[in-house]
Amino acid sequence: MLEFIQQPWTWWVSGALIAGIMFSLLFFGQSFGFSSNLRTICSAAGGGKLLKFFDFNWRSQLWNLVFLVGAILGGFIAHQFLSNGQPVQISENTINDLAQLGIGAPTSAQPDELFSLESMLSLKGFAILALGGLMVGFGSRYAGGCTSGHAISGLSDLQVPSLIAVIGFFAGGLLMTYVLLPLIL
Amino acid sequence: MKFIKFLILGTVFGIVMAKSEAFSWFRIQEMFRFQAFHMYGIIGTAVILGAIGVALIKKFKLRDISGNPINFYPKEKSIMRYLIGGTIFGLGWALSGACPGPMVVNIGYGYIAMIVVFLFAIIGTYLYGFIKDKLPH
Numbered sequence: 001m002l003e004f005i006q007q008p009w010t011w012w013v014s015g016a017l018i019a020g021i022m023f024s025l026l027f028f029g030q031s032f033g034f035s036s037n038l039r040t041i042c043s044a045a046g047g048g049k050l051l052k053f054f055d056f057n058w059r060s061q062l063w064n065l066v067f068l069v070g071a072i073l074g075g076f077i078a079h080q081f082l083s084n085g086q087p088v089q090i091s092e093n094t095i096n097d098l099a100q101l102g103i104g105a106p107t108s109a110q111p112d113e114l115f116s117l118e119s120m121l122s123l124k125g126f127a128i129l130a131l132g133g134l135m136v137g138f139g140s141r142y143a144g145g146c147t148s149g150h151a152i153s154g155l156s157d158l159q160v161p162s163l164i165a166v167i168g169f170f171a172g173g174l175l176m177t178y179v180l181l182p183l184i185l
Numbered sequence: 186m187k188f189i190k191f192l193i194l195g196t197v198f199g200i201v202m203a204k205s206e207a208f209s210w211f212r213i214q215e216m217f218r219f220q221a222f223h224m225y226g227i228i229g230t231a232v233i234l235g236a237i238g239v240a241l242i243k244k245f246k247l248r249d250i251s252g253n254p255i256n257f258y259p260k261e262k263s264i265m266r267y268l269i270g271g272t273i274f275g276l277g278w279a280l281s282g283a284c285p286g287p288m289v290v291n292i293g294y295g296y297i298a299m300i301v302v303f304l305f306a307i308i309g310t311y312l313y314g315f316i317k318d319k320l321p322h
Contacts, residue, residue, distance in 0.1 A: 042314065047314065053313075075290035079293070082200065128281075140285060161262065181279070
């Protein structure tokens with residue numbers, strides 16, 4: 001049984017569990033939207049004193065911060081107890097494409113070229129991590145949600161704004177993948 | 186104690202993100218290069234089941250655990266903010282290989298470098314709050 005769980009989980013199991021999480025949150029009177037936590041953290045850190053956008057009762061969002069702590073815990077459990085140590089099984093085509101950008105085939109979950117401590121402590125490596133995070137944080141709040149809020153919750157409710165946001169996610173993702181990444185890496 | 190259920194749900198979320206490999210930069214690259222069905226299968230399954238469930242909740246006017254109706258609020262109508270904001274988000278998603286949830290899952294998994302990504306995501310959100318009135322919405 002443990003060996004079975006330690007294999008990567010197939011797409012439909014994972015997708016069904018994500019839908020299950022969304023419904024559980026609705027049943028508990030909340031909704032699935034992870035990037036709200038970023039705004040909550042800005043508010044909890046005192047951002048409301050300077051900017052009205054962060055001046056709200058962040059304690060009402062405490063449940064979502066607890067969800068965030070759970071997600072960290074989940075990552076820890078997955079690595080410590082539920083992993084068989086195999087690298088991510090991506091397609092040959094992706095491995096070949098990434099090799100041309102100087103990213104080696106997977107040896108774990110993430111490429112060392114971007115996420116190793118050495119890379120983090122280099123100027124270029126740090127700049128890539130910082131820029132990526134900055135755009136995700138800025139863009140998710142500008143668009144009013146991220147993958148969970150728009151692509152999962154919003155599309156499930158057949159909301160046109162969420163569809164527009166997801167089209168934007170892909171426009172930006174393709175631009176980065178095909179045009180900018182070859183220049184950056 | 187009222188928060189324990191959210192801790193459990195978050196933990197399940199973190200395990201699913203890691204075990205489905207959706208938290209991996211490699212999988213996001215594979216998705217944006219249309220070289221595997223995997224990520225589309227995950228998101229597609231979640232959305233199809235989600236749409237069926239939301240339709241049932243609305244049809245049968247289901248209530249939550251406290252007996253309150255489960256409401257869905259239409260998002261404010263606009264094109265610019267979703268398209269521009271979404272595009273900026275997508276640029277960051279493809280570069281860092283993680284949206285906000287998977288960032289913290291990576292931190293728990295042991296990828297220290299993701300702390301940098303997450304801290305700058307908070308700074309990015311603050312920056313948005315700082316200049317939002319000057320942006321088209």
